[in-house]
Amino acid sequence: MKDFLDGVAGPSSITDRHFVRHVERAVAELGGSIAWHSGHWIGEISRGGARGLIIGYSFPLNNVASAKAADDKVATTVLLLAAKVACVEHRLVRPGWTGSPSVNWDRELPVVVKPNVESGGRGVRLATATSELDTAIKELSGRYRALAWSPFLAVEDEYRTVFLDGELLLAFRKIRADPAEWRHNLHLGATPEVCADPSTVDRLRQVGGDAMAALGLRFATVDVVVVDGELLVMEVNSGVSLERFSRHSREYSALAGDVYARAVAASVN
Helix, strand or coil, rough: HHHHHHCCCCCCCCCCHHHHHHHHHHHHCCCCCEECCCCCCEEEEECCCCCEEECCCCCCCCCCHHHHHHHHHHHHHHHHHHHCCCCCCCCEHHHHHHCCCCCCCCHHCCCCECCCCCCCCCCCECCHHHHHHHHHHHHCCCCCCEEEEECCCCCEEEEEEEECCEEEEEEEEEEEECCCCCCCCCCCCCEEECCHHHHHHHHHHHHHHHHHHHCCCEEEEEEEEEEECEEEEEEECCCCHHHHHHHHHHHHHHHHHHHHHHHHHHCCC
16 A cells, blocks of 8 residues: 555654544544554544544545645646636646646746646755756656646745635745745644734635535645735645644644534534
């Protein structure tokens, strides 16, 4: 199973103990039970006559088509643009596929290349020259069926928001610790800071809520970046991972626990 899961974000019994503990506590508080399978990859929740499955970080709340669209970066772009939601545009790259659109890379560089589906922030490459682009595409195309590329933007800030049934449950800023690191991923050293400024929270609620509605999602995270003062949706994830956020402090772990408790309750009710 490990080879299948490489590059796919999901909990394990060792690294994601916070997630497992949060879910177990939430299920117990509701008077239910949970059975874990495949090293905590699959969680089987039972409560009364209700039963729900957690796969990785995905809860039984989103319909399959919406979840697949959210995890597909190009599909997300298409749907967000159709709904007039401001976003970072991702376009498809499939080397060797006759239907892959031709691109004038000299005009587009620098660009960011990444796996089109999921990835958990892994396999993200910055290409500033055609040689770097060729290397990135060659490396990634051997591991992923389809790639996505987007323009490299001067991102001022990046936020992660978590929504459930139209309600913004959590919003935090990702602060880069290393000036040389252009990515805002927590697993690359960025630190989380819960967003408390009311005006910023309102703006995040609006753009994130619009993205959730456009994709038809109930429970998901929406990553939002600030470019030239404008808020743009970067990515949407139907699997809600707050593991590294939880590790930051007891306070943040409690906040993540509250999010998962709401998700568990919605799953069995």
